[in-house]
Each structure stands twice: as C-alpha cells, then as structure tokens.
Amino acid sequence: MTASTLTPAPRPHPGRGATAYDETAPIHTYTAAGSALQRAGTTDYPAWLTHVRAAAGCTRPIRLVGAIDTIDGATGERLSRAHTVGMPDAAIYKACGNRRARVCPGCAGTYQADAYQLLRAGLVGGKGVPDTVSRHPAVFATLTAPGFGTVHARTVRKHTCTNRRRCDCRPEPCHARRDTGLCEHHRPAVCWARHEPTDAVLGQPLCLDCYQYDHQVVWNLMAGELWRRTKQAAERFLARLAKTRGIRTVPIVTSTGKIRRLPPVRISHGKAAEFQARGAVHFHALLRLDGVNPADPTAVVPPPAGITTVDLEDAIRHAVEQVAFHTPEHPDMPGGWPITWGEQVDVRHISLTGRGEVTDGMVAGYLAKYATKSTEATGHTSTRLDADTVGHHADPDGDHTARLIDACWRLGGPTSTREADDDNDSDDGQTDEQEHHEDHTADVIRLADRPPLQRPKPGFYAPGPAASAAPTPDMPPAHTAPPSVKPALTPKPRTPRAVPSG
Numbered sequence: 098m099t100a101s102t103l104t105p106a107p108r109p110h111p112g113r114g115a116t117a118y119d120e121t122a123p124i125h126t127y128t129a130a131g132s133a134l135q136r137a138g139t140t141d142y143p144a145w146l147t148h149v150r151a152a153a154g155c156t157r158p159i160r161l162v163g164a165i166d167t168i169d170g171a172t173g174e175r176l177s178r179a180h181t182v183g184m185p186d187a188a189i190y191k192a193c194g195n196r197r198a199r200v201c202p203g204c205a206g207t208y209q210a211d212a213y214q215l216l217r218a219g220l221v222g223g224k225g226v227p228d229t230v231s232r233h234p235a236v237f238a239t240l241t242a243p244g245f246g247t248v249h250a251r252t253v254r255k256h257t258c259t260n261r262r263r264c265d266c267r268p269e270p271c272h273a274r275r276d277t278g279l280c281e282h283h284r285p286a287v288c289w290a291r292h293e294p295t296d297a298v299l300g301q302p303l304c305l306d307c308y309q310y311d312h313q314v315v316w317n318l319m320a321g322e323l324w325r326r327t328k329q330a331a332e333r334f335l336a337r338l339a340k341t342r343g344i345r346t347v348p349i350v351t352s353t354g355k356i357r358r359l360p361p362v363r364i365s366h367g368k369a370a371e372f373q374a375r376g377a378v379h380f381h382a383l384l385r386l387d388g389v390n391p392a393d394p395t396a397v398v399p400p401p402a403g404i405t406t407v408d409l410e411d412a413i414r415h416a417v418e419q420v421a422f423h424t425p426e427h428p429d430m431p432g433g434w435p436i437t438w439g440e441q442v443d444v445r446h447i448s449l450t451g452r453g454e455v456t457d458g459m460v461a462g463y464l465a466k467y468a469t470k471s472t473e474a475t476g477h478t479s480t481r482l483d484a485d486t487v488g489h490h491a492d493p494d495g496d497h498t499a500r501l502i503d504a505c506w507r508l509g510g511p512t513s514t515r516e517a518d519d520d521n522d523s524d525d526g527q528t529d530e531q532e533h534h535e536d537h538t539a540d541v542i543r544l545a546d547r548p549p550l551q552r553p554k555p556g557f558y559a560p561g562p563a564a565s566a567a568p569t570p571d572m573p574p575a576h577t578a579p580p581s582v583k584p585a586l587t588p589k590p591r592t593p594r595a596v597p598s599g
Contacts, residue, residue, distance in 0.1 A: 145185040152190035154203030160188040198469045205469040216461035234386040234406035235447045237460050241439040242377035246308035251292045282306045300374025310504040315434045317378050330416035336360035342403045347389040362400045369467040376475045376501050410444045
C-alpha cells in the first residue's frame with residue numbers, strides 16, 4: 098500500500114496565486130480513511146507497518162498485551178524480556194484466523210488459498226503427496242438432502258447456455274399441478290411462476306405449516322454420520338468387487354505382531370458442506386481411490402489395475418441408495434427420524450489433463466470456496482445463539498428461517514427433568530445402569546407437554562426498585578425478566594486478552 102506522508106494540516110497562509118477556497122479538507126480520525134491518513138503521517142509509520150504485517154488484511158485482529166520472555170531450553174534461564182508497552186500501539190496484533198468470508202474476508206481468503214493448494218495436491222501431487230497420485234481414479238460427487246416439504250424451485254430441463262453459473266435458460270414452471278389446488282391448511286399448493294436465479298422466494302416453502310422443520314434440522318445434525326456410513330458402504334462394495342475379480346487382500350502386521358488382512362482398495366476424500374436456500378445441507382466431495390501398501394499402510398499407492406473410475410462411481414451410487422438409518426429415540430419422535438439421502442445424486446469423473454467438464458483445478462477451487470461459506474444462502478447470519486439471543490431469531494410462527502431456528506432450539510433442549518438425589522441410595526439388587534435407565538425413562542417429558550420456553554424480548558429491562566413497583570393508571574407495568582433468564586442486551590464485561598509468553 099502506498100500512502101502519502103505529507104502533513105494533512107491546512108496551511109496557515111495561502112501561497113502565491115492561491116484562492117480563498119484552497120484549503121485542506123478536515124481529517125476525521127474516527128473513520129477508516131481518516132485513521133489511515135493520520136497513521137501514515139506519523140514518523141513511526143514504517144515501524145508500525147512492519148509490526149502489524151502479521152495481521153495484515155484481518156478485519157478483527159486480536160490484541161495481545163504482556164511480556165515476552167526468551168527462555169534457554171537447556172537451562173531454563175530467562176535470557177531476555179520484551180514488553181508490549183515499548184511496541185507500536187503497545188500491543189501485538191494476531192490475525193483472527195476465522196475462515197468465514199462474511200466475518201473476516203482477509204483470513205477467509207488465506208484459508209481458501211491454503212485449502213485450494215492442499216486439495217489440488219491430493220489430485221496431482223505435491224505437499225508431501227507423490228506425483229503418482231495423478232493416475233488414481235477420482236470423482237467429484239454431490240449428495241443432497243431429501244425433501245421435507247414443497248419449496249419454490251428453479252428447474253431447467255435442457256440447458257442451452259455455455260456457463261451454468263450465469264444460466265439464462267428458460268426454466269420450467271415451479272410446481273405446475275392440475276390435480277390439486279390447496280393444501281390441508283387451505284394455502285396454494287401450486288406455483289406456475291418461472292423463477293429467476295435471483296428470486297427471493299427460491300427455497301421458501303409453499304406452506305410453512307406443512308413443512309417438516311423438525312425432520313430437517315435433525316437431518317442436518319445427522320448428516321455427518323450419514324456420510325460416514327456411506328463411505329464405509331462404498332469401501333465394502335469395492336472390497337466385494339475386488340474379491341469377485343480375484344484381487345487378493347493385503348496382509349498387514351499390527352502393533353501387537355498379529356497379521357490382519359485388509360481390502361486391497363480404500364477411498365480417500367475431501368468434502369465441503371453447503372447450505373441450500375431451504376436451509377438443508379448438501380455435500381460436495383472429492384473421492385480418490387487408493388491402494389494399500391503392506392509395508393506402510395499410511396502410504397499413498399495406486400490401486401490395483403482391476404478397479405477403475407467407473408467402479409468407484411458405481412460404489413458411491415450403490416452406497417447412496419442402500420444406506421439409511423433411524424436416529425435415537427426422542428420424546429417428540431419415539432421411533433426416531435429416518436435419515437437417508439435425497440434423489441439428486443451427481444457423480445462426475447475428474448480430468449487431470451486440464452480438458453473436460455470437471456478438472457482438478459475446478460474441483461479444488463469449488464471445494465475451497467465453499468469451505469469459507471456459512472449460512473449466507475439461507476438469508477440468516479449470526480453468532481452463536483444462547484438463551485439471551487435466541488428470542489431475537491427463533492419464532493415458531495415466523496418465517497422459514499425463524500421456524501428452523503426454533504426447531505433447533507426446541508429439539509436440542511433437555512429431554513428429562515430428573516433431579517439428582519445423592520441421599521437416596523437404594524440397595525435392591527439393581528445395577529447403577531439399570532437404576533439410571535429406569536429413572537430417566539420415568540422422568541422423560543414430551544416437549545409438547547412442557548411449559549412454553551420463556552425467551553427474553555428485545556429491549557432493556559429496568560433493574561432495581563422501579564422495576565418492581567406497582568404500576569400506576571397512566572404507567573404500564575414494568576417489563577421484568579424471568580428469574581431464570583438473563584436480561585437481553587445487558588452489557589457484559591470484556592474478557593481479558595491472552596498474554597503471550599516465551
């Protein structure tokens with residue numbers, strides 16, 4: 098960055114030929130531009146610029162204050178001490194390291210660049226990965242969530258555009274139906290509109306009361322377990338395929354000296370989760386087929402010649418169709434929620450020659466970009482919610498996003514009200530696990546039977562005697578917070594920063 102070091106103060110006397118309007122504009126130091134100009138005009142600007150270079154580009158750097166000691170590792174003797182008081186701004190700046198682009202674009206850009214290099218190295222080699230990895234079969238898969246209700250969508254059956262990111266093809270009608278007109282809540286169940294890519298209603302349910310919010314938020318929670326089981330099923334499919342084709346298993350010597358036989362192929366992957374406009378998660382995954390080295394099981398070696406990219410695609414599609422399970426029991430769903438993949442599954446072969454529909458650079462860039470995204474696609478962005486702030490976002494009768502947040506908060510609450518009684522130690526021949534299970538089962542209360550959750554309302558609460566005084570005819574009752582809930586928007590004490598040490 099090039100900055101002027103001229104003094105920004107106005108000249109006291111106009112020079113030869115100057116007019117009355119030839120004056121320097123005032124510098125407002127409370128703005129970013131004014132603060133930068135003021136800093137650039139100081140004598141220690143070069144030293145300050147070098148000092149903050151470690152956190153350059155970070156929008157919310159961490160300020161560390163304290164002393165830095167240099168300790169001899171052999172003797173433990175302190176060799177020197179430097180205090181941040183003598184440094185520019187009397188602090189050390191450290192980048193926040195947040196990978197979300199909305200929170201800190203600078204740190205997210207660094208994370209995205211690093212992720213791109215690591216992902217591409219997994220396809221072409223480098224960064225400790227052998228160059229022979231470029232001959233391994235690899236695919237790029239997209240796995241979506243099932244449907245939880247009818248939402249507005251943009252569907253193009255036949256693309257005539259050359260760039261899908263800037264698609265201007267004519268879409269089909271959203272939900273064109275002639276057999277039904279209204280849902281059970283007497284709301285329209287059809288939509289004849291042809292939505293544009295920027296239409297705000299995309300991803301919004303046609304009927305908010307028909308949508309299965311509880312099922313969707315539970316599916317998002319269990320999506321990681323669903324992915325783990327899917328990858329495991331794909332590897333078992335390949336193991337059976339290798340056995341059918343006469344490819345032998347690989348003997349491995351364990352740490353205890355025993356011999357364990359492993360399948361000759363395994364899957365290595367890198368994935369990124371992306372939120373759809375409806376608030377459901379879907380995965381973009383890079384899957385690579387590797388072999389197994391008997392001498393070093395962690396080494397990256399080519400798979401057997403009898404397993405190809407087509408076999409890897411078949412294994413993924415088979416696993417997606419077969420894997421399904423139910424969540425653990427819940428008071429609102431005694432049998433658990435079914436967890437499975439949606440119908441839209443896309444598996445494409447990756448070209449390492451730089452030509453083709455999907456190349457190594459495209460896949461690495463796509464995954465690295467979505468690794469820095471959060472919930473922006475749903476229209477909601479916030480920090481971690483707690484009992485003080487959830488009332489500003491969750492609403493069981495609100496819009497689509499508010500109902501999703503309410504379902505998360507409601508289903509994630511405690512499902513029992515059992516109070517520990519240390520004095521009641523009965524000796525009836527039952528084990529502690531049996532007693533705990535019976536107590537937990539007896540005290541489980543359905544969420545629908547519990548009293549409504551008391552959430553704070555936006556605004557300040559008036560503490561002190563004035564809040565509890567009896568209301569007068571011309572004064573409304575004071576809004577006081579429940580005893581178990583902290584008042585909203587109450588200033589919290591600043592958390593002390595970490596002090597760096599040698």
